[in-house]
Amino acid sequence: MTNIPFKNPIYITKPLLPDLKNVNKKLKEIWDSGWLTNFGAQHILLEKKLKKYLNVQHISLFNNGTNALMIAIKALNLTGEVITTPFTFPATPNSLTWNNITPVFCDIDDKTMNIDADKIEKLITPKTSAILAVHVFGTPCDVEKIQKIANKYKLKVIYDAAHAFGTEINGKGIGNFGDITMFSFHATKLFHTIEGGALTFNNKNLKEKISLLKNFGIKNEETILLPGINGKMNEVQAGIGLLVLDMMKKAKKTRKFIHETYEKHLKNMNGIRLLENKTNIEKSYQYFAIRINKKEFGVSRNKVYQQFKEYNIFTRKYFHPLCSEYQHYKHLQSNKNTNLPIAQKIGKEILCMPMHEGLSKKDIENICSILKSFKK
Numbered sequence: 001m002t003n004i005p006f007k008n009p010i011y012i013t014k015p016l017l018p019d020l021k022n023v024n025k026k027l028k029e030i031w032d033s034g035w036l037t038n039f040g041a042q043h044i045l046l047e048k049k050l051k052k053y054l055n056v057q058h059i060s061l062f063n064n065g066t067n068a069l070m071i072a073i074k075a076l077n078l079t080g081e082v083i084t085t086p087f088t089f090p091a092t093p094n095s096l097t098w099n100n101i102t103p104v105f106c107d108i109d110d111k112t113m114n115i116d117a118d119k120i121e122k123l124i125t126p127k128t129s130a131i132l133a134v135h136v137f138g139t140p141c142d143v144e145k146i147q148k149i150a151n152k153y154k155l156k157v158i159y160d161a162a163h164a165f166g167t168e169i170n171g172k173g174i175g176n177f178g179d180i181t182m183f184s185f186h187a188t189k190l191f192h193t194i195e196g197g198a199l200t201f202n203n204k205n206l207k208e209k210i211s212l213l214k215n216f217g218i219k220n221e222e223t224i225l226l227p228g229i230n231g232k233m234n235e236v237q238a239g240i241g242l243l244v245l246d247m248m249k250k251a252k253k254t255r256k257f258i259h260e261t262y263e264k265h266l267k268n269m270n271g272i273r274l275l276e277n278k279t280n281i282e283k284s285y286q287y288f289a290i291r292i293n294k295k296e297f298g299v300s301r302n303k304v305y306q307q308f309k310e311y312n313i314f315t316r317k318y319f320h321p322l323c324s325e326y327q328h329y330k331h332l333q334s335n336k337n338t339n340l341p342i343a344q345k346i347g348k349e350i351l352c353m354p355m356h357e358g359l360s361k362k363d364i365e366n367i368c369s370i371l372k373s374f375k376k
């Protein structure tokens with residue numbers, strides 16, 4: 001196959017776009033109601049539908065995932081130190097910092113790229129109040145082991161499931177684990193509300209507190225119970241979410257096919273490592289991540305990333321640099337070189353490939369063939 005650059009740029013992702021006719025219809029419905037935000041009809045309906053889709057007991061919608069995460073941390077009264085992963089988007093540890101909590105970075109597992117549950121215990125101190133783990137690229141964390149540790153030391157558990165919309169473990173929705181789970185509904189995610197997010201939880205006592213925290217602490221017109229902020233999802237966001245939710249079944253099928261096409265072409269390429277599949281896990285199909293071993297592939301991840309650009313293909317190095325390498329976290333005790341060897345290795349190898357409904361089988365085959373041509 002002769003590899004030629006794509007005519008139009010191929011980005012890592014492309015938002016699911018509902019038909020504009022349906023968007024206009026939805027906007028008219030919202031306009032006619034005269035109700036634009038503060039828990040209107042669209043919000044109520046989306047909450048109901050997502051609760052069912054995600055198979056969770058309680059859900060609370062937000063204007064973005066980061067605000068949701070910050071409120072989850074407040075709702076659980078976390079303090080002191082929280083053990084988390086350095087291999088994530090800045091939103092994860094930054095949400096702790098905004099709550100005056102010190103993130104304690106724990107190394108990650110070489111197979112799943114999630115926090116390594118076997119390395120958590122040694123990081124626990126009298127100041128530790130919780131574990132904040134991320135289901136990176138939609139692969140579930142070791143939820144059982146993490147819960148056992150949390151129970152033993154009386155710690156809370158928050159899961160950042162920004163990448164895990166629709167992931168299930170043995171048929172159980174990913175939003176059912178830990179004390180609270182956060183989802184991101186950003187435009188770059190499989191399911192989106194342009195910007196948006198949600199918290200899911202099983203403890204019904206959290207419902208009122210989370211509702212208060214995301215709405216200025218307002219109980220009623222004359223009673224303000226808490227120093228809450230504004231985390232509310234508006235009606236246009238919720239309306240778009242309802243339209244996108246209707247597209248989910250088809251989108252997931254297409255993404256599964258793209259995923260399998262990548263796997264077929266890359267699984268035997270020396271120097272390229274893929275995430276393992278497990279029969280008891282329903283994937284989210286939000287990202288397709290590969291790892292490039294420079295020694296075996298003959299070319300570094302950075303070189304591949306650059307070379308792809310010459311073909312109009314824009315991959316992403318999620319998550320390089322590691323959060324522990326950010327200027328504002330460099331000084332932390334947990335950020336010693338010897339503490340995070342796997343995260344450092346993966347940070348140099350990871351590359352997220354284009355993954356969205358706009359890609360055809362031929363596009364994926366071309367991308368894989370171009371990657372193959374870089375091999376030395």
Ligand code: T4K
Pocket residue numbers: 011012013014015064065066067088089091092134160162163183184185186187188196197314318
């Ligand atoms: N926790 C984790 C583990 C997360 O990954 C994230 C967000 C969060 C928490 C926070 O959730 P939110 O507060 O965002 O709800 C993007 C997303 O903005 C971010 O939501 C996401 N993670 C992260 C992994 O990816 P960037 O800085 O890479 O986005 P950007 O603008 O470079 O977009 C990536 C590509 O997507 C572009 O090259 C082209 C395409 N794109 C993007 C947008 C915005 C489009 O085609 N259309 C668009 O509208 O962070």
